[in-house]
């Protein structure tokens with residue numbers, strides 16, 4: 001009999017954790033795994049965990065997570081109906097040479113390249129019929145197209161095939177919820193995209 005999705009996901013996370021420990025020796029990278037319903041029809045994919053996610057070991061629990069929860073509320077969705085993950089599972093950060101302060105930075109090409117097969121494999125365990133990408137990094141990684149930009153394709157579903165196995169999914173690109181924090185004018189656009197998304201939501 002085929003192992004349960006839970007077992008397959010645990011095995012996958014263990015395998016990639018060992019792989020990343022080996023790659024980033026002595027760097028004490030904290031990995032934040034995807035979480036939620038392994039039978040979800042809808043998965044959300046962000047960019048990478050930040051400080052709060054790294055402390056709590058859960059995706060989207062900081063400021064961006066609060067905005068995400070508000071948007072899920074508008075869609076009438078609960079986190080436990082969804083699967084939520086990020087392209088990169090550790091916090092990419094930079095250190096200010098003057099103050100020693102640590103801040104987030106976008107994941108670089110190498111980090112994304114090392115992480116994407118993990119993402120594709122976890123999505124192929126969950127097998128959602130729709131994946132919402134949050135921001136440019138998730139969009140470009142899932143569509144396998146670095147030229148796509150969220151400013152051009154937000155709110156428009158795309159049919160894509162994921163990874164070597166060519167898992168077919170419908171990708172629905174949204175801005176990253178954190179972008180609303182810095183660009184207040186995006187809020188209206190976000191709400192319009194959410195109402196479009198409502199029409200495409202798979203029935204559970």
Ligand code: URA
Nearest residue numbers: 046047048049059060
């Ligand atoms: N942003 C992401 O993309 N993922 C998280 O888990 C948190 C913030």
